[in-house]
Amino acid sequence: xxxxxxxxxxxxxxxxxxxxxxxxxxxxxxxxxxxxxxxxxxxxxxxxxxxxxxxxxxxxxxxxxxxxxxxxxxxxxxxxxxxxxxxxxxxxxxxxxxxxxxxxxxxxxxxxxxxxxxxxxxxxxxxxxxxxxxxxxxxxxxxxxxxxxxxxxxxxxxxxxxxxxxxxxxxxxxxxxxxxxxxxxxxxxxxxxxxxxxxxxxxxxxxxxxxxxxxxxxxxxxxxxxxxxxxxxxxxxxxxxxxxxxxxxxxxxxxxxxxxxxxxxxxxxxxxxxxxxxxxxxxxxxxxxxxxxxxxxxxxxxxxxxxxxxxxxxxxxxxxxxxxxxxxxxxxxxxxxxxxxxxxxxxxxxxxxxxxxxxxxxxxxxxxxxxxxxxxxxxxxxxxxxxxxxxxxxxxxxxxxxxxxxxxxxxxxxxxxxxxxxxxxxxx
Amino acid sequence: xxxxxxxxxxxxxxxxxxxxxxxxxxxxxxxxxxxxxxxxxxxxxxxxxxxxxxxxxxxxxxxxxxxxxxxxxxxxxxxxxxxxxxxxxxxxxxxxxxxxxxxxxxxxxxxxxxxxxxxxxxxxxxxxxxxxxxxxxxxxxxxxxxxxxxxxxxxxxxxxxxxxxxxxxxxxxxxxxxxxxxxxxxxxxxxxxxxxxxxxxxxxxxxxxxxxxxxxxxxxxxxxxxxxxxxxxxxxxxxxxxxxxxxxxxxxxxxxxxxxxxxxxxxxxxxxxxxxxxxx
Numbered sequence: 001x002x003x004x005x006x007x008x009x010x011x012x013x014x015x016x017x018x019x020x021x022x023x024x025x026x027x028x029x030x031x032x033x034x035x036x037x038x039x040x041x042x043x044x045x046x047x048x049x050x051x052x053x054x055x056x057x058x059x060x061x062x063x064x065x066x067x068x069x070x071x072x073x074x075x076x077x078x079x080x081x082x083x084x085x086x087x088x089x090x091x092x093x094x095x096x097x098x099x100x101x102x103x104x105x106x107x108x109x110x111x112x113x114x115x116x117x118x119x120x121x122x123x124x125x126x127x128x129x130x131x132x133x134x135x136x137x138x139x140x141x142x143x144x145x146x147x148x149x150x151x152x153x154x155x156x157x158x159x160x161x162x163x164x165x166x167x168x169x170x171x172x173x174x175x176x177x178x179x180x181x182x183x184x185x186x187x188x189x190x191x192x193x194x195x196x197x198x199x200x201x202x203x204x205x206x207x208x209x210x211x212x213x214x215x216x217x218x219x220x221x222x223x224x225x226x227x228x229x230x231x232x233x234x235x236x237x238x239x240x241x242x243x244x245x246x247x248x249x250x251x252x253x254x255x256x257x258x259x260x261x262x263x264x265x266x267x268x269x270x271x272x273x274x275x276x277x278x279x280x281x282x283x284x285x286x287x288x289x290x291x292x293x294x295x296x297x298x299x300x301x302x303x304x305x306x307x308x309x310x311x312x313x314x315x316x317x318x319x320x321x322x323x324x325x326x327x328x329x330x331x332x333x334x335x336x337x338x339x340x341x342x343x344x345x346x347x348x349x350x351x352x353x354x355x356x357x358x359x360x361x362x363x364x365x366x367x368x369x370x371x372x373x374x375x376x377x378x379x380x381x382x383x384x385x386x387x388x389x390x391x392x393x394x395x396x397x398x399x400x401x402x403x404x405x406x407x408x409x410x411x412x413x414x415x416x417x418x419x420x421x422x423x424x425x426x427x428x
Numbered sequence: 429x430x431x432x433x434x435x436x437x438x439x440x441x442x443x444x445x446x447x448x449x450x451x452x453x454x455x456x457x458x459x460x461x462x463x464x465x466x467x468x469x470x471x472x473x474x475x476x477x478x479x480x481x482x483x484x485x486x487x488x489x490x491x492x493x494x495x496x497x498x499x500x501x502x503x504x505x506x507x508x509x510x511x512x513x514x515x516x517x518x519x520x521x522x523x524x525x526x527x528x529x530x531x532x533x534x535x536x537x538x539x540x541x542x543x544x545x546x547x548x549x550x551x552x553x554x555x556x557x558x559x560x561x562x563x564x565x566x567x568x569x570x571x572x573x574x575x576x577x578x579x580x581x582x583x584x585x586x587x588x589x590x591x592x593x594x595x596x597x598x599x600x601x602x603x604x605x606x607x608x609x610x611x612x613x614x615x616x617x618x619x620x621x622x623x624x625x626x627x628x629x630x631x632x633x634x635x636x637x638x639x640x641x642x643x644x645x646x647x648x649x650x651x652x653x654x655x656x657x658x659x660x661x662x663x664x665x666x667x668x669x670x671x672x673x674x675x676x677x678x679x680x681x682x683x684x685x686x687x688x689x690x691x692x693x694x695x696x697x698x699x700x701x702x703x704x705x706x707x708x
Contacts, residue, residue, distance in 0.1 A: 083705045
């Protein structure tokens with residue numbers, strides 16, 4: 001019996017709140033040293049991870065899912081030795097390459113060719129290894145023509161393609177990937193997913209994969225860990241964990257008023273604010289998870305703080321993969337002046353959504369009604385839990401990621417004709 | 429990474445505790461990265477400049493001219509009987525290396541923050557690589573020195589030439605020792621970034637770069653050599669220009685001091701190393 005390649009026992013990671021992101025300045029420390037207040041009283045502690053136990057067998061592909069801030073990325077950073085755990089122990093029995101970001105260490109002034117060597121070395125490849133795979137990397141990235149151009153002149157798409165191409169040719173025993181598919185165009189994403197499948201299925205490498213993209217997770221991983229508030233709350237086959245995740249989202253998403261009330265992270269002008277935004281089914285039940293073909297209603301309330309000239313509501317569904325808009329809709333609520341103090345509620349219905357399995361982050365926009373450039377007053381962009389679309393016929397079937405289920409929409413389609421001539425090229 | 433060494437490969441990730449030893453085998457495994465970082469810094473340094481690497485020649489030359497006018501001509505600083513330009517240049521040669529190495533090593537973690545936060549590698553590699561990189565500029569500056577030596581007819585002594593690599597090494601040890609400590613400190617307190625230029629300026633004035641060691645009373649001179657660059661520069665000048673007998677005692681004190689710096693720097697760096705991603 002082979003020992004597991006990753007073995008985590010009671011792993012915990014504690015942050016002192018306030019130190020996680022900001023750096024200290026000497027003045028703060030000196031002020032702290034001379035103040036009478038006890039530091040611990042001011043600064044709180046946060047267990048980003050607590051009491052994690054799991055093991056991963058060699059060759060396994062394990063998905064890690066959870067809400068934002070659940071601790072997924074921290075876990076990957078601990079496994080990658082970027083940040084140390086506060087408690088516990090992880091035993092690693094293979095070499096790790098982690099891809100927590102696309103293009104780590106890329107230097108804008110250097111050419112594509114030079115960056116391949118730089119990035120490869122940073123990710124742990126030897127010079128010889130890079131040389132050997134150089135042609136493959138270039139072919140995968142599709143940027144041959146610009147190989148000797150500084151990457152600062154690249155389009156963002158080219159940049160991402162080159163970066164992923166380098167990473168895709170790593171040959172570690174354990175590959176750790178964090179949400180890198182969230183960038184790049186759809187075609188390239190598919191290529192990346194394919195490459196990752198190749199790495200895990202054909203080459204038998206161990207893969208740890210964090211993503212919000214349930215399609216990618218379930219096509220790649222048989223097993224998933226669901227992390228919430230720093231703890232593993234489910235460790236099971238992927239479809240069961242995804243169901244548990246959807247349940248979790250539903251539980252926490254029924255009351256999102258506090259999220260909407262917190263306006264600090266929004267580009268609001270102050271003319272008006274969203275006061276409520278919820279997603280309901282046709283019976284008025286609040287939920288975020290729907291089956292393909294169900295009817296979805298958005299209930300939006302707002303309060304006008306300063307007189308505005310005209311009011312329009314736009315709602316968009318983003319792609320959970322690339323974040324571009326999958327579809328949008330817009331309604332003019334008023335073409336006249338709306339005085340301060342007005343409160344309103346609007347309900348928008350999407351009938352029998354033809355959406356396919358996936359997560360669709362939501363976008364709500366309140367703006368002016370004037371064309372062609374209406375004012376923009378308040379935006380809720382991906383602040384609510386995403387709309388989750390499930391499809392009963394696919395769940396529990398690990399091979400659902402077949403060409404016939406790719407994409408966002410199921411459009412009504414039929415086979416109109418099909419002619420066959422001769423025997424040799426019977427089917428085209 | 430070769431296949432044979434990956435068999436039975438096992439390591440543990442645990443909370444940092446107690447005294448951490450330097451993992452030399454690991455650093456050896458990552459030696460290529462050290463080379464790549466140095467290569468990157470050299471490549472990037474003079475990108476999108478008109479004259480490119482010629483800056484490595486112009487910079488010390490300009491400093492020499494400015495110092496010669498203000499300190500040599502106007503302030504009449506003594507120069508041990510040598511022409512002031514070659515006198516000050518022999519000091520600037522190693523001083524410039526030291527100050528560039530120290531500055532870039534101190535800022536290396538902050539400047540490579542995105543890499544440090546996203547990829548694991550022995551962190552020690554970064555400050556060491558950045559401290560090594562300016563040796564390239566040193567060699568270009570050395571060419572200028574030979575030009576000056578011919579122009580002023582001051583042939584450097586054989587001892588001076590033989591000892592030059594040793595002096596460079598002592599400067600490297602001093603710069604990376606101080607640089608390690610300051611880099612780790614800088615990760616936590618960005619104040620370092622702003623204090624550093626003043627610190628280096630002060631250091632320039634307590635180092636016999638623009639004035640001869642003779643200006644310091646004999647009794648206090650040994651104290652001065654605790655500044656590693658003082659011993660290095662006075663030794664370099666004495667041997668390259670033949671302004672006096674080589675001061676072995678001063679050089680030994682300075683070399684000892686630079687080793688001490690390296691030791692303290694390493695200790696402090698090791699202690700903060702694993703938390704870098706959290707504090708940066």
